[in-house]
Amino acid sequence: MIGGDDDLLGTLELIVLLSVICLGTDAYGMPIRDEIHRRIGRNISFGAVYVTLQRLESKGLAESRMGEPTAERGGRAKKFFRVTKAGLQAVRRSQDAIEAMSIGLGEAGGAT
Amino acid sequence: MALLDWATHLLSWLIGEDGATALLGDVREESMRRSNSLGGPGLLRSYHCEVYRSVASALRLRAVECVRCAPWATVFGSYVLVGGVQCASTVAFSYVWPPAAQTTSPLNLLGQFPAVALVAYVAGAFDRAAPFFLGALMLFAALLLITFSREEISTEYRLAFLTVGPLAALIGGTLHRTVGRKP
Numbered sequence: 001m002i003g004g005d006d007d008l009l010g011t012l013e014l015i016v017l018l019s020v021i022c023l024g025t026d027a028y029g030m031p032i033r034d035e036i037h038r039r040i041g042r043n044i045s046f047g048a049v050y051v052t053l054q055r056l057e058s059k060g061l062a063e064s065r066m067g068e069p070t071a072e073r074g075g076r077a078k079k080f081f082r083v084t085k086a087g088l089q090a091v092r093r094s095q096d097a098i099e100a101m102s103i104g105l106g107e108a109g110g111a112t
Numbered sequence: 113m114a115l116l117d118w119a120t121h122l123l124s125w126l127i128g129e130d131g132a133t134a135l136l137g138d139v140r141e142e143s144m145r146r147s148n149s150l151g152g153p154g155l156l157r158s159y160h161c162e163v164y165r166s167v168a169s170a171l172r173l174r175a176v177e178c179v180r181c182a183p184w185a186t187v188f189g190s191y192v193l194v195g196g197v198q199c200a201s202t203v204a205f206s207y208v209w210p211p212a213a214q215t216t217s218p219l220n221l222l223g224q225f226p227a228v229a230l231v232a233y234v235a236g237a238f239d240r241a242a243p244f245f246l247g248a249l250m251l252f253a254a255l256l257l258i259t260f261s262r263e264e265i266s267t268e269y270r271l272a273f274l275t276v277g278p279l280a281a282l283i284g285g286t287l288h289r290t291v292g293r294k295p
Contacts (some may be wrong), residue, residue, distance in 0.1 A: 029134055029135060029137075029138035030141055030142055045162070045166045045168075045169040045170075046135045046138050046139060046162065046166045047123070047127070047135065047165065047166030047167060047169035047171075047173075048169040048170070048173060050127045050134070050135050050170065051127060051170045051173040051174060052173070054128065054131060055177070066130055066134070072140075072144050073138070073140050073141045074136070074140040076133050076136055076140065077133060077137065078134060078137060078138075079131065079133075079134035
């Protein structure tokens, strides 16, 4: 049994959380978007990244802090994100669910 | 620039002041990074495109969230109740206020205003967002009926049909939020 009905992450939520984990302390909007593009080739907008991160924050799976404003950003600060303990557990649950559901796909002709 | 200002305000509303500031900074940083390959006008165009694209994505995702978390059982339940109220009030009007008993009379809709507001107020007790979804549903239903109805409908009735129900739901919901708030 993998958990309740609503504790699995959506695809975009999982991708963004994994990206934040990969980036460590340098996880803010632009690197998060670049990391997603580099790894899976999807050019998602900053708007989608921030809405997803805000949703993850409201679920307690991520947290944020504002950095210092910099000149190259037009005097605007970066918003850094990190994954919480609950966020790491949610990623693990979603990965377990995907792995469990993927067993036998090759035999069923699902693999290419 | 007015459009860009408008987009910035919309972003602040959608992802908060901090989020919007950081997002605009990210877009600016990316534009600066690409400044070698893009010229001045190209840079500005790329900045604007990215901001508008972000607004569109954020709006779409927020709309999906809104629809997913809507209290549909309460909304449809209260919509059915509104239908019942409309039938009952039409029958009642035929005794006490005959001109309003005609179902195609704007007076009929106006007479139902307090009852619809009351239903919305009660729906608000079950879920604070329900009256507003009820209003949106009533507006949607009115638009559908007006668009596809083959009957002759007077302009007054069209106007009343489009405004009275949704407005009553909105007022009922707002009343619940203000009057029904616990001290």
